[in-house]
Amino acid sequence: xxxxxxxxxxxxxxxxxxxxxxxxxxxxxxxxxxxxxxxxxxxxxxxxxxxxxxxxxxxxxxxxxxxxxxxxxxxxxxxxxxxxxxxxxxxxxxxxxxxxxxxxxxxxxxxxxxxxxxxxxxxxxxxxxxxxxxxxxxxxxxxxxxxxxxxxxxxxxxxxxxxxxxxxxxxxxxxxxxxxxxxxxxxxxxxxxxxxxxxxxxxxxxxxxxxxxxxxxxxxxx
Amino acid sequence: xxxxxxxxxxxxxxxxxxxxxxxxxxxxxxxxxxxxxxxxxxxxxxxxxxxxxxxxxxxxxxxxxxxxxxxxxxxxxxxxxxxxxxxxxxxxxxxxxxxxxxxxxxxxxxxxxxxxxxxxxxxxxxxxxxxxxxxxxxxxxxxxxxxxxxxxxxxxxxxxxxxxxxxxxxxxxxxxxxxxxxxxxxxxxxxxxxxxxxxxxxxxxxxxxxxxxxxxxxxxxxxxxxxxxxxxxxxxxxxxxxxxxxxxxxxxxxxxxxxxxxxxxxxxxxxxxxxxxxxxxxxxxxxxxxxxxxxxxxxxxxxxxxxxxxxxxxxxxxxxxxxxxxxxxxxxxxxxxxxxxxxxxxxxxxxxxxxxxxxxxxxxxxxxxxx
Numbered sequence: 144x145x146x147x148x149x150x151x152x153x154x155x156x157x158x159x160x161x162x163x164x165x166x167x168x169x170x171x172x173x174x175x176x177x178x179x180x181x182x183x184x185x186x187x188x189x190x191x192x193x194x195x196x197x198x199x200x201x202x203x204x205x206x207x208x209x210x211x212x213x214x215x216x217x218x219x220x221x222x223x224x225x226x227x228x229x230x231x232x233x234x235x236x237x238x239x240x241x242x243x244x245x246x247x248x249x250x251x252x253x254x255x256x257x258x259x260x261x262x263x264x265x266x267x268x269x270x271x272x273x274x275x276x277x278x279x280x281x282x283x284x285x286x287x288x289x290x291x292x293x294x295x296x297x298x299x300x301x302x303x304x305x306x307x308x309x310x311x312x313x314x315x316x317x318x319x320x321x322x323x324x325x326x327x328x329x330x331x332x333x334x335x336x337x338x339x340x341x342x343x344x345x346x347x348x349x350x351x352x353x354x355x356x357x358x359x360x361x362x363x364x365x
Numbered sequence: 366x367x368x369x370x371x372x373x374x375x376x377x378x379x380x381x382x383x384x385x386x387x388x389x390x391x392x393x394x395x396x397x398x399x400x401x402x403x404x405x406x407x408x409x410x411x412x413x414x415x416x417x418x419x420x421x422x423x424x425x426x427x428x429x430x431x432x433x434x435x436x437x438x439x440x441x442x443x444x445x446x447x448x449x450x451x452x453x454x455x456x457x458x459x460x461x462x463x464x465x466x467x468x469x470x471x472x473x474x475x476x477x478x479x480x481x482x483x484x485x486x487x488x489x490x491x492x493x494x495x496x497x498x499x500x501x502x503x504x505x506x507x508x509x510x511x512x513x514x515x516x517x518x519x520x521x522x523x524x525x526x527x528x529x530x531x532x533x534x535x536x537x538x539x540x541x542x543x544x545x546x547x548x549x550x551x552x553x554x555x556x557x558x559x560x561x562x563x564x565x566x567x568x569x570x571x572x573x574x575x576x577x578x579x580x581x582x583x584x585x586x587x588x589x590x591x592x593x594x595x596x597x598x599x600x601x602x603x604x605x606x607x608x609x610x611x612x613x614x615x616x617x618x619x620x621x622x623x624x625x626x627x628x629x630x631x632x633x634x635x636x637x638x639x640x641x642x643x644x645x646x647x648x649x650x651x652x653x654x655x656x657x658x659x660x661x662x663x664x665x666x667x668x669x670x671x672x673x674x675x676x677x678x679x680x681x682x683x684x685x686x687x688x689x690x691x692x693x694x695x696x697x698x699x700x701x702x703x704x705x706x707x708x709x710x711x712x713x714x715x716x717x718x719x720x721x722x723x724x725x726x727x728x729x730x731x732x733x734x735x736x
Contacts, residue, residue: 261463263450265477279467
């Protein structure tokens with residue numbers, strides 16, 4: 144169950160970081176009128192189409208002791224980034240980026256523009272409008288973003304294998320653990336771990352869909 | 366009223382071109398002045414009313430122009446000034462009202478009052494909800510509130526911030542007349558003390574009649590007329606009506622005398638003494654009326670006709686002849702210019718040509734009073 148703990152910790156860290164980075168990026172993508180916006184949009188969507196191994200490969204190269212990111216990390220923290228939990232978080236953030244940003248964009252765009260206008264004529268600047276109007280009205284999208292990036296990170300395999308390797312208690316996540324069990328023909332153990340992952344994933348997705356039906360949004364009339 | 370030397374006045378000159386895919390570009394080019402009190406901005410949908418309001422509020426930037434409240438410049442193209450919407454202190458009630466759906470009525474109204482301490486804010490919110498008769502709804506969310514009450518809350522939310530100008534974009538559409546009148550009365554009562562300029566957009570004649578006061582009529586991005594509702598709305602409407610009905614001649618006339626027994630009255634066309642008899646209408650001696658005459662109802666003669674039942678015979682001179690298909694359009698000067706339709710055969714038989722003296726013959730009942 145050590146692997147499950149690593150997976151949950153990783154997924155939680157990634158979801159939290161993605162919410163923090165994803166919101167300003169999504170805000171900009173939703174409201175900017177810049178013509179070159181599509182370039183950033185396709186960059187954000189890139190992890191959806193790339194094989195995880197490609198992403199993992201480049202992440203690994205960058206994190207290598209002589210790679211740009213690796214050198215920076217060594218200078219800052221005195222140790223390398225590859226095959227550490229930190230490196231795993233970083234690569235996973237990249238990999239799950241679209242899963243956080245896209246629901247955020249969709250929900251920000253879904254907020255009636257006239258509400259933003261109303262907020263402005265009532266004297267609110269962009270930041271206050273975001274906190275008081277956009278964010279509360281985008282709550283289902285925020286929950287979706289958090290949960291999807293959590294679930295997606297929980298289930299990832301390729302990137303983890305490339306960047307994290309297989310160090311018990313540090314970088315061995317559930318999906319790697321299952322792979323290990325299967326490789327050693329321990330089908331019983333593989334099945335138990337897989338079932339746990341299946342149950343968690345199903346619960347998480349049910350939660351997302353329920354939220355998107357606005358089951359719990361407080362302002363919908365009964 | 367000595368202190369009111371400079372009254373709060375909104376002035377806006379706005380020029381803005383709008384391109385939309387597939388449609389021809391639209392040019393808004395207006396200059397308006399809005400004194401304290403209600404001024405109605407009237408026009409069909411697509412006339413540019415909302416775009417103008419957006420420019421005044423600061424939500425859209427004009428291509429060119431200048432927007433001021435008294436001497437305070439909100440927008441100027443040269444030198445470039447653009448005060449952002451949140452700093453203009455202009456209240457704007459949208460057609461959709463745009464109440465925040467996740468906040469209660471009370472929270473909606475308090476939204477614009479964040480600079481106030483908590484107690485003062487509660488007091489102001491309570492006061493204005495009372496003034497607009499919606500205090501009992503203060504804990505409800507917009508989704509649970511009826512149309513008319515939502516409109517009252519939207520008004521309260523805008524006015525509680527003590528704005529310098531109030532913009533209303535068809536805020537009362539969809540309400541029945543009685544409810545509308547009641548809300549407008551409350552708005553007037555509120556503005557009696559504040560005396561701010563209120564620009565009220567509507568495309569409904571009924572609302573214009575109900576609100577009275579000044580009207581600015583907008584059509585296709587231009588101000589077509591401004592003034593009291595009667596002058597503004599009736600003139601273009603009459604003209605359009607007359608032209609639409611195929612009256613080529615639309616003439617201003619002054620009533621000379623009424624012959625009630627005969628059911629007719631004499632009017633003078635234009636400034637010079639060209640008098641005709643027209644059917645009796647609701648008009649006083651000396652008042653101005655408009656007379657519409659179809660070009661096809663006017664007869665031309667080269668000699669003074671006699672023994673006719675037609676009561677109106679006027680002497681004139683042909684200004685021009687223009688053949689259009691099987692018809693010749695003759696323009697005749699008889700103190701005013703009249704347009705008559707004749708056939709090419711008649712032109713040949715009468716040897717009509719520019720400069721030739723002619724008589725025009727017109728039946729009394731071919732003259733239509735327009736109202």
